Each structure stands twice: as structure tokens, then as C-alpha cells.
Amino acid sequence: MSDNTEIISAQSQTPILEVSDLSVSFHLLEGVIPAVAGVDLVLNQGEVLGVVGESGCGKSVTARAVMRIIPTPPGSIDSGRVVFEGRDLFKLSEAEMESIRGDKISMIFQEPMTSLNPAFTVGDQIAEVFRFHRGMGRRESFERAVEELKRVEIPDPAKRARNYPHQLSGGMRQRAMIAIALACRPLILVADEPTTALDVTIQAQILNLIGQLQADIGMSVILITHNLGVVAAMADRLVIMYAGRVVEQGSVDDIFIRHHHPYAHGLLRSVPRLDRPTDELVEIKGIVPRLDDLPAGCAFSTRCEYVLDKCRQLEPGLKEIDADHSSRCWLEKTPW
Amino acid sequence: MVSSEEPRRHATSEPLLSVQGLKKYFPLGRRALSAKGPVVKAVDGVSFELGRGQILGLVGESGCGKTTTGRTLLRLIEPTAGRIVFDGTDVTHTNDMKALRRRMQFVFQDPYSSLDPRMSIYRILKEPIDNFMGRLSRSRKRAMVSQTLQRVGLTADHMTRFPHEFSGGQRQRIALARSLICNPELMVCDEPVSALDVSIQAQVINLLKRLKQEYELSIIFIAHDLAVVEHLCDPVAVMYLGRIVEISPKEALYNRPLHPYTQALLSAVPIPDPILERQRKVQLLSGDVPSPLNAPSGCAFHPRCPLVGDECRRERPQLAEQSAGHSVACFKADIVEASYGRNRG
Numbered sequence: 301m302s303d304n305t306e307i308i309s310a311q312s313q314t315p316i317l318e319v320s321d322l323s324v325s326f327h328l329l330e331g332v333i334p335a336v337a338g339v340d341l342v343l344n345q346g347e348v349l350g351v352v353g354e355s356g357c358g359k360s361v362t363a364r365a366v367m368r369i370i371p372t373p374p375g376s377i378d379s380g381r382v383v384f385e386g387r388d389l390f391k392l393s394e395a396e397m398e399s400i401r402g403d404k405i406s407m408i409f410q411e412p413m414t415s416l417n418p419a420f421t422v423g424d425q426i427a428e429v430f431r432f433h434r435g436m437g438r439r440e441s442f443e444r445a446v447e448e449l450k451r452v453e454i455p456d457p458a459k460r461a462r463n464y465p466h467q468l469s470g471g472m473r474q475r476a477m478i479a480i481a482l483a484c485r486p487l488i489l490v491a492d493e494p495t496t497a498l499d500v501t502i503q504a505q506i507l508n509l510i511g512q513l514q515a516d517i518g519m520s521v522i523l524i525t526h527n528l529g530v531v532a533a534m535a536d537r538l539v540i541m542y543a544g545r546v547v548e549q550g551s552v553d554d555i556f557i558r559h560h561h562p563y564a565h566g567l568l569r570s571v572p573r574l575d576r577p578t579d580e581l582v583e584i585k586g587i588v589p590r591l592d593d594l595p596a597g598c599a600f601s602t603r604c605e606y607v608l609d610k611c612r613q614l615e616p617g618l619k620e621i622d623a624d625h626s627s628r629c630w631l632e633k634t635p636w
Numbered sequence: 637m638v639s640s641e642e643p644r645r646h647a648t649s650e651p652l653l654s655v656q657g658l659k660k661y662f663p664l665g666r667r668a669l670s671a672k673g674p675v676v677k678a679v680d681g682v683s684f685e686l687g688r689g690q691i692l693g694l695v696g697e698s699g700c701g702k703t704t705t706g707r708t709l710l711r712l713i714e715p716t717a718g719r720i721v722f723d724g725t726d727v728t729h730t731n732d733m734k735a736l737r738r739r740m741q742f743v744f745q746d747p748y749s750s751l752d753p754r755m756s757i758y759r760i761l762k763e764p765i766d767n768f769m770g771r772l773s774r775s776r777k778r779a780m781v782s783q784t785l786q787r788v789g790l791t792a793d794h795m796t797r798f799p800h801e802f803s804g805g806q807r808q809r810i811a812l813a814r815s816l817i818c819n820p821e822l823m824v825c826d827e828p829v830s831a832l833d834v835s836i837q838a839q840v841i842n843l844l845k846r847l848k849q850e851y852e853l854s855i856i857f858i859a860h861d862l863a864v865v866e867h868l869c870d871p872v873a874v875m876y877l878g879r880i881v882e883i884s885p886k887e888a889l890y891n892r893p894l895h896p897y898t899q900a901l902l903s904a905v906p907i908p909d910p911i912l913e914r915q916r917k918v919q920l921l922s923g924d925v926p927s928p929l930n931a932p933s934g935c936a937f938h939p940r941c942p943l944v945g946d947e948c949r950r951e952r953p954q955l956a957e958q959s960a961g962h963s964v965a966c967f968k969a970d971i972v973e974a975s976y977g978r979n980r981g
Contacts, residue, residue: 354833354834354835354836355833455923469924469925470698470924471924472924499697499698499860499925500697500860500862500901500904500905501697501900501901501904501921502697502924503904503906504903504904504906504918504920504921505920505921507906508918508920526833526834527906528834528908529905529906529907529908529913530906532906532907532908532909532910532912532913533906533907533913533916552910553910553911556908556909556910557910557911566835567834567835568908570834570835570837570838571834571837571838571863571908572841572863572864572866572867573863573907573908573909574862574863574866574890574902574905574907575907575909575912577866577867578867580842581838581841581842581867582838583835583838583839583842584835584838584839587803587805587806587836588803588833588835
């Protein structure tokens, strides 16, 4: 179990959010889909925690469960605790959760066009946060909204505050979303693929902005992405997910340099890199298994190059390899 | 009738495809049907050549006109102006487009919307055979479908299934099979891997490399991912707001980019290596890509360019060759080179 790794990380740093044994499933006509199965993760004060994995690995569902914005039904949270400031978020009333959401814990999403309301100006949407959480009046909250737009480096903020989302470019919409999320100076920002929909030059601008604001406010960030380059640039620690499970977690250097799980090894070798041209990309064979039809034993066993007999029968637990570095794999020593 | 074993004519040194002054303007608004309303200059004077057996990478950010360029090449949309010559035939003025279409195929970005959900894989792959190769016996068609499926890494028993039964990567293999089944010479691939997961991307990229050899294809590969393009393509053209701003053999473009936009693009790509990331110097561009409806005067890049000068605001730089095959449209190309060298230290 990962309890030990939590204790060790707690000694060196103060956890601000602890997720333990989180399981989420979706009850659909086709059957029950176990999207997240027993996820543990710790977010420390002031750090950026990268959560990496491919589509369907449960990274977004984990984030949404923390925010309690999974629609139930069809979703259901089958087990788990999310401890923040000594309280289990799953035990709070909806009203209590609402007062935390957008104030102490905020979230930004991948697609800024669909997550902003097209019927209100961006200024109004930022002002709403101040009215709801700080009880400000219309005029004062709107003035604050303009300041926030300035803070996220939108040119001519007073004019832009009166624009509707469709009048802004993709990069500016993402800046407006960040302004909404950071309006109340949250302790935690959950960023779900914040730059995936953006072009690389705009991605560089937005990552730079998130990094600056994180340092200014001193908040902790959960950064969800499939882009290994983005986490190498931004994250302090990493969690790698596969088929609803954490398969490896550790510091950025642990994962990139001393990774233990064959899936992490495969992922890192499968992306072409600008710093060193590769002759042949290494493939991870096969496809991601369906969540309702996982192989027996380890979920990665059907695609793993280093599979052992044991892997096909028994699912490995998260095993500590080093201080604050653990992997869900039976391999004693890595063959690479 | 064409057999898939027909040898390719490689004798000529003529480029397979030659494009000159390609333009595509989209009229806008209420007066869209008259000729006078506002126009979006999606592609505004693109010229390049594609040699036989080459993979030309066409890169740029959203809205730069790379997809429109790809589509006008096959006349999936009609170009406004320009000349496209494919293997000696003027594509824009031919009256037998069908014969050319067999030889020039397109692969779309999203394999979820490019395959008809109501057609079995056999019917999807049979359609181009029926369309381009006349009447063939059922057993011959089945053999072709089965053979092509195997060449893209699927099996013959997949042909009775339907698209929804396949994952994204497998669907893209089916889309590739559909384009390849009539043995084309040119394939235009529009972001064929960007909708796929990382581990699947590598599979499809490797497959594309192999198929290029097996089918002796020439490819135009449209993408926004510079690392994927470096891995797969040579030469590479960078587009900005409807024009090619730099075109060059891969080596030179990645090691010695001469356009400030190419430089900024390359420096903006995060590298999946924390140690290199800590040292990487990002050259942040201010602002967004301007709207092609309201393009800036002079050089379209000048409002975001760190090296902008007076002439850049007044005049539009033309593509000019700097070294063998390496052309750039920038007044400041000599300064760019010097500053990039320093950045890399």
C-alpha cells in the first residue's frame, strides 16, 4: 500500500491535499465502467504535481472527484477520502463544498470556449466570483474583475472585461479562465489539460503565466496533462496513471531518469523529441484495454515487454522503490 | 486497370508535385456571393515543390492555412488562383480529375468522423476500388481488402466489423488502408496523429514510415507538432497567416532557423526531460496570431516579432534562398541567425 510513501513525503513536506483509496465508477447502459480504482495521491504545500496518462486513464475523473463535480448518476464515488484542511471533502454538504470551490480550491479546464458562459461578458464571470465568495457589490466586483484581467496580462483589460467569450482568441479565453480560477487566491489550483487546445507559442505564454502566478500566490497545483514536455517544464512531482490506477509516482527526476514501471519507460521512449533526433520511435504494442474488460493481474500485462507469469495472475500493489518514489510493478530490477 | 504491383516510374528528376502562387480566398458575410465583400485570405500565395519519395512537412499554428493548402492541392476545395502541377498534369485545369484522384489521396485528422459508422470495414475499403478500378470480381476485391488490412497492421477478419468496434489508432489504420488500397503516388495527411494518444502516435508514425517505403509514396504531412515533423519529414515548410515563411531541408531548418517565427516556435516546444527543461530558454512571443481577415501590413509577423524594423511594417518580404534549398521570407534573416546561435550557446 502507499501509506508508507505518504508518511515519508509528509516528513519532508506538508501535505495540503490527500486523496486516499479513491474509486469512481460510471453506471451506463452497457454496464459498469470502473474509471478510477483505488487512487492515492498527496499534494504538498506549494508544489506542482503533474498527473500524466492517456485518454481514459482516469486522470480527469480523479480531478473532478476531488472537486465533487462528477454527475451522479451516472457516476458514483464508491470509496475514498479527500482530506483538505483536516476535513474529508466527501463528507461536506453541497453548500459547504460550494464555499470551498472557486475560493480555496479552483479548477481550470481544457476547452475555454465550452467552460465559459457564452451569454455573459468575461468581466461579469470574474465579478461573479467576488460577489459569491466575498459578498462584493456589482461595481466593486467588476472593478476587481478588470484588475484580475490585467494580472493575467490581457491587453486593454477594461475593454476586454466587456467582451463576450466569442470575441476573445483561444489564448485570451484561457487567460480569462485563469483569472476566474485565481480571483480568490486559491490554495489549490486543479488544471485539467490547460494548454492542450492551444498552439505551442500560446502554450508557452500560458505555462509561463501559471508558473509566475503560482510563485506569487504560493498555491499548490495539480497539473493534468498527457504532454510529457509540459510536466518536465512545470512539475515538481509526477503521478503516472494507467487504466484507472496510479502505476508510478515520484519526483520529476525519479520518473524521467530513474523510472521503474515499464509503462513509464515506454511512454518516455515513444515521443519524438526536439533535443535529440530519434531514428525509430519505440512503440508500446497493442491498445489500452477497455476498463470494463481489464486483463487479470496487472492491467498493463497485455502490453508489457517484460511481463512475468505472476503479472498475469496477481495485480501488484504500489511498492516503494526509494524515498517518495513508488511503482506498481512486480519487477525487482529494471532491465533498462 | 491498375495492379498494385505496377512498378513506379522514378526515371525523371522532375518533382512529383509543383505548386505556384496557390491562393484560396473565402468571401465573408452577406455579400459572400458577390465578388466585392470582405475576404479571408486563408492561403495567400504558396509555392513549393515536392520531389518523388519525399515527405514534406507543412507546419504552423491553427489558422495558418496549412489544412486549406492541403485540401486545395487535391481540389477538395477549389483554389482561387495558382497552378498545381502533378506529374506533368495541371491539376487546376484538368477535365479528368477522377483519374488524378486515384493517384492523389487524402488522410484526415479525426478517424472518428472520417469513417462512415454505418459501413463495414469491407465496404469502406471496397468503395475506392469500385470507384477507381472498374468492375472487379468479388474474390479479387476481398483479396485486395484483406491484403491492404494486413499491410496496415490489421487482419482479414477485421473486414466484417464496423468502425465503432475499433480504437482511435486502429481507425486511423483503416483510414490509411482506404487511401492506400488503389496504390496512390501522393498522399496528403492532415494531422493524422494529433487525435491519438502518445503511445498510439508512435505506432502510426512508424507505420507511416514503413508504408511510405512499401508503396513508394510521396507525402505531404500537415502537422503542428514540430518534434513529430522532425522525426518524419524532410523538407519542412513553416506557414504563418496563409504564407510559407521558411522552407528548407530538415537539418538546416531545425539547426539554423532563419525566420524569427520558426525560432520562436522551436523554442516554445517543451522537451520531455527535466534537466534540459531547467536550462531551456523560451523565446516568448507577445500576443496572438492575427486574424487572416485583418492581416497586418507588410510582414504579417511584424506585430509579434522581436526584431521588427520600419521596412517590415511597410513591405512584405518575399521568400529568398539563403543556402541550398533553404528559403526564408524575412528582412532580418542575417540578424536572426546570429541571435539564435547565441541562444543555443
